[in-house]
Amino acid sequence: xxxxxxxxxxxxxxxxxxxxxxxxxxxxxxxxxxxxxxxxxxxxxxxxxxxxxxxxxxxxxxxxxxxxxxxxxxxxxxxxxxxxxxxxxxxxxxxxxxxxxxxxxxxxxxxxxxxxxxxxxxxxxxxxxxxxxxxxxxxxxxxxxxxxxxxxxxxx
Numbered sequence: 038x039x040x041x042x043x044x045x046x047x048x049x050x051x052x053x054x055x056x057x058x059x060x061x062x063x064x065x066x067x068x069x070x071x072x073x074x075x076x077x078x079x080x081x082x083x084x085x086x087x088x089x090x091x092x093x094x095x096x097x098x099x100x101x102x103x104x105x106x107x108x109x110x111x112x113x114x115x116x117x118x119x120x121x122x123x124x125x126x127x128x129x130x131x132x133x134x135x136x137x138x139x140x141x142x143x144x145x146x147x148x149x150x151x152x153x154x155x156x157x158x159x160x161x162x163x164x165x166x167x168x169x170x171x172x173x174x175x176x177x178x179x180x181x182x183x184x185x186x187x188x189x190x191x192x193x
Contacts, residue, residue, distance in 0.1 A: 039096060039130060041137040044086035049074040051095045052088060059120040084117070087137050089130045096125030099134040103145045114142035116152035131164055153177050 044052065053073035060067050067073070077086070080100075089097040099119040105112040116138055121130045142150055150170075154161045180188065 039089055039091045039125075039128065039133060041087055041089050041133045044077075044081050044088055044098070046078050046081075048088055048095065049077050052077050052086075052098060055095050055098060055120070055122055058122060059118075062120075085138075085141065087134060087141075089121070089125065089134055091125070094124075095122070096128070097121035097130040097134055099138055101138050101141075103142065103147055107149060107151075111149060112145065112147045113149035113151055114138060114145070114147045116150060119152070126160075131161075132168070135164075135168060 056073060056077070057067060080086075083102075085101050085103075087099050087101075088095050097120055099116060101114055101116045103112055103114045107113045116135075119131060119134055119138075121134075139150060142148075151173075152165075154165065156162075
């Protein structure tokens with residue numbers, strides 16, 4: 038049975054492995070000495086993390102947070118990441134994770150979910166379309182490295 042539940046600190050090692058799998062899936066490199074498990078625990082204090090657990094093995098996770106405001110001055114929940122391990126695909130894990138995020142959002146009084154995915158991620162887009170989600174014309178921006186440092190240095 039697959040159970041979606043909040044992250045617990047004892048999940049850190051397994052979730053670190055799953056996040057490393059995700060990084061490889063997206064072609065990202067992660068420093069070998071990076072303390073991923075400790076970072077997950079630290080970040081879990083300010084970000085919602087849920088996991089899909091099957092008999093003690095993690096099949097997927099989602100990270101999200103609720104924010105205020107968006108157009109219309111309403112609260113919304115933003116899904117930063119949703120990932121399902123290769124072993125968990127086609128088992129309904131992603132839909133269960135999305136449903137759990139939606140339920141949490143509603144509990145918090147949010148009436149909107151937002152997230153993004155790559156244009157070429159056909160499987161994810163099919164899932165999201167099937168949920169009744171609509172695409173957006175928004176442009177996704179990233180500021181990192183030297184550009185982030187330059188902006189931070191402008192702080193009065």
